[in-house]
Amino acid sequence: MSSNKEDGGWKKFVWNSEKGEFCGRTGGSWFKILGFYLIFYSFLAGLFVGTIQCLLLTLSDYKPTWQDRVAPPGLSHTPRSDKSELAFNLNDLETYLPYTKAMRDFLSMYDEDKQRDQMKYEDCGDEPTEYKYRGDLNSDVGVRKACRFQRSLLGPCSGIEDREFGFKEGKPCLIVKLNRIVNFVPRPPSSNDSIPEAAQYKVRPNVIPIFCTNRREEDAGKIGEVKYYGIGEGFPLQYYPYYSKVLHPQYLQPLVAIQFVNVTMNTELRIECKVFGENIGYSEKDKFQGRFELKLQVTNL
Template sequence: MSSQNKDEGGWAKSVWDSERKEFLGRTGTSWFKIIGFYIIFYSFLAGIFVGTIQALLLTLSAYKPTWQDRVSPPGLSHSPRSEKSELSFNLNDVETYLKYAKAMRDFLEPYHEEKQKDQLKYEDCGGSPEEYKNRGDLESDIGTRRACRFERSILGPCSGISDREFGYKEGKPCVIVKLNRIVNFRPKPPTSNESIPEEAQYKVQPNVIPLFCTHKREEDAGKVGEIKYFGIGSGFPTQYYPYYGKALHPQYLQPLVALQFVNLTFNEELRIECKVYGDNIDYSEKDRYQGRFDIKFMVTNL
């Protein structure tokens, strides 16, 4: 019994030694010194961290990336999107193409005319290609910039206004194409025809980035049929550029081009490639959407 009391007393004494006035092996003065040291030490570290972050923030712009040397030319994308970029549907089965029509309606939702009536947020930029719209520098005190209106009616039969199925019901499907946004990027129209295929050279005109689509494989030549283009100048007009970012250009609407394939060959898989052409637009084998994309159509009527 005395041995048990001795052990308990030893444990208690290691926590509080009343003879030496020590708590956990340290006196009050020792605890005060070590706690004070760590408060000062970690405050110093926190100060260095906060100071470093503040110094870094002073070098950053609130409106654009500090370094854009690794930003690639804009990607070219389309709606509707699908797995493996394949649009496959049966004219006799509504369910096979309703998902494509819905995707396009959702995509065009911001382009409704009633959403672009606010004169403080939107402006008319003309119905034909014009020069870049000067809205000031990114770092100027102008503040939020107005966006160019782009009404769905410009896209003709691919606008979804008169045909909510976007031509899929009749086997004349539409695809809507856009250039992806890059802050302060000004796409330059081609100044020569050297890098443009002969069949696409007719689309070159001032103040517009031309878009041209054709068969991807030689065996599909003659099977794709006519492709109709709807949009301002059948391309991407330069008055919609540059884009100033979400903070300064919250209502920005990209110009769109609608493609309608009016006489595709049915019951065959067709691969189609679309490209934009410009002096500062390149292509990459590693990124199939950089300045171009290809899409597969499989329209059946069986």
């Protein structure tokens, strides 16, 4: 009997036909409760959306808000492998074909016929000059022109005359660039205090110098002569600042070609290349911040 009473009581609680109640409340009561929560959560959602909208209104479409937190630019090179190794046999085309193909593909965007549009590109000189400002990021100037960079500036590493970029002769080239950072203006070193003595000859006005040397002491004297090609043999200031993909869609980074002309054959060499500047630092956590390391082995057996 008690079980039947309990079942009947439960059913009556769920739906009481006499009072028109569902779960102990009338339809009007449930309507008020649902209406309250609907209004309450709609208000919260509106408050959240409004807050996000106000935040977005304070942000620039082009300029990073926390520019002071941006790390110095990375230094990258082509060709590049996952383990930063460059090993080939100058007598075997197949061993260096992937490297030369990567360089040709990368430099194709620097072909002269792609830089002829006078509305998009301008000549900025073949010598390092001061920064070329093109207005504030938030101004109504719109899309900015970009400095031309001719492949011929890279000399024998341009791929124009030597399609093998020196690999066939055992004198391999690297194409090096500083990674893009919106509105970043690299500052050349103001003194030689922070630059190794062997690299101090590279310092000159209006250019960020780059220098490559042996990473290990046992490789000293084995790397041989290193030649640098490009404007001022470094990264000239007139190519900065960069105005973003939206405002600077055709921007071309200045390049430096590095050629190892008489490395010791059949030996693995550890090489480190660095750029030097007042606001360019290095990090042990990021091996490409302002520098990179390379394992180079040229075989002629």
